[in-house]
Amino acid sequence: NAGVTQTPKFRILKIGQSMTLQCTQDMNHNYMYWYRQDPGMGLKLIYYSVGAGITDKGEVPNGYNVSRSTTEDFPLRLELAAPSQTSVYFCASSYSKGGAGDTQYFGPGTRLTVL
């Protein structure tokens, strides 16, 4: 199993540009998550999904959109990039809710800079 994979690893955007961060997992996990990690800070939840076709907002959803058309993929879309979106973005997945199924497995991250 590759686990959770993310592309690209690095990206520089100009203000106002758009892009999609890709996330794929091959563990047949139902739950998927997008976080951002700002320097010296913990992780903030942007969006999450409890299954294909179902998504919901986390703590910091403004400026982002997601979709979940398949179990495996959970892309994060940035529209009209702003410098405040400069961050490292992590995708994670977990098997289920409750119990040890809450254990989340993380991708390697995408480092995004908006200039």
Added chain:
Amino acid sequence: GEDVEQSLFLSVREGDSSVINCTYTDSSSTYLYWYKQEPGAGLQLLTYIFSNMDMKQDQRLTVLLNKKDKHLSLRIADTQTGDSAIYFCAAADGGNTGKLIFGQGTTLQVKP
């Protein structure tokens, strides 16, 4: 909602024990987790503990949970330079979403 707090920095000498502390607010959190993040990498699960346990030991790692005080700690015995990393405490939010609430991370510096 749940809030998770950690101290930001800990420095120890190689061979000493390290203790990283964490407090949380939501007593309904069923599982609590410790993740490790090495520079430029994603988060790696180290261990977790169920809320009805007081202690869990896994090789050099010992997790202590004081549910009354909502206090969690991670002890690393015989700390090595390879243990230098950021350690995150996380609590399951008790809802039906599988969400985890993370602390801000403790940077562990191990001096040779």
